[in-house]
Amino acid sequence: MKDNLDGVATFVQVVEAGSFALAAERMNLTRSAVGKAISRLEARLGARLLHRSTRSQSLTAEGQSYYEGCVRALAELDNAEAALDHSGIEPSGRLRVSVPEAFGHLCVAPVLLDLARQYPQLQIDLSFTDRVTDLLEEGIDLAVRIGELRDSTTLAARHLGTQHVVIGASPAYLARHGTPASLDDLADHVGIAYSCGGNVAPWWGALGALGAAGGDERDGAVKPVPIRSQISMDDIQAIAAAAIDGYGLAWLPCWLLTRFAQSGALVPVLDSYRVRSQEIYAVWPKERHLRAKTRVAIDALKARIPAMIGE
Structure with missing residues (x-):
């Protein structure tokens, strides 16, 4: 035939x-x-x-x-x-996944590696980049994105969790410069900024404290935090390393700061204040029927990511 x-x-x-x-x-x-x-x-x-x-x-x-x-x-x-x-056939074939660098290394990769061990016919191609990839243009099956998603007629998404951002510093830095007691006190400190494409991301904090005695959440509004930055980087792990070396305060996702706080390399600062959080999503090209290889990866991420980020 x-x-x-x-x-x-x-x-x-x-x-x-x-x-x-x-x-x-x-x-x-x-x-x-x-x-x-x-x-x-x-x-x-x-x-x-x-x-x-x-x-x-x-x-x-x-x-x-x-x-x-x-x-x-x-x-x-x-x-x-x-x-x-959907009839129970084992997921197989090549699954191309794009993930943010630090979050991908520490949170996503362990999940997908376990998935590869569970399904020997599944071939995982994992790309680490903080660049927003064009899934359709680049032939990506699945991406993990952190932050606000734009409306799209070609992409589908599933919420994986909320990344809370906290401020940390090394004990040596705090010994030299003191520990800030409020967001306004940050004006007297140096921060290590995150930059992307030459644009430095501002720090944001809530107007009121949460969890502190007499704390007032007020209307939940946020405002820019007044802090000067001598150094900016486009890699969260490099920012954490600079903070450990005492170059300033760092605005870090809690899942990363927690790793260094456990060893005493970094100390949470102003942890009773809300700092702007970011949503984490799995994103993939829309199709009538989601393939098994993509579906099992999304389900695995949804099952394990919340615990990894402290939810």
């Missing part, structure tokens, strides 16, 4: 990527292999599907009609595979 699907997925990738080069990158093929697959497909169909030049490509009328039919056919195949996924 003739395999009428030969080259179909490659053709769809070429159309949706907009170029042979990007389609080849997404499919882990050479550009030459992609070009030959399209040529074979056109020869088998006896029709030209793409107008190609050195700078651009576009669908022919026949190509447009064939593309629409291929998308429907592949969607049906996806549905059939998804149905098998």
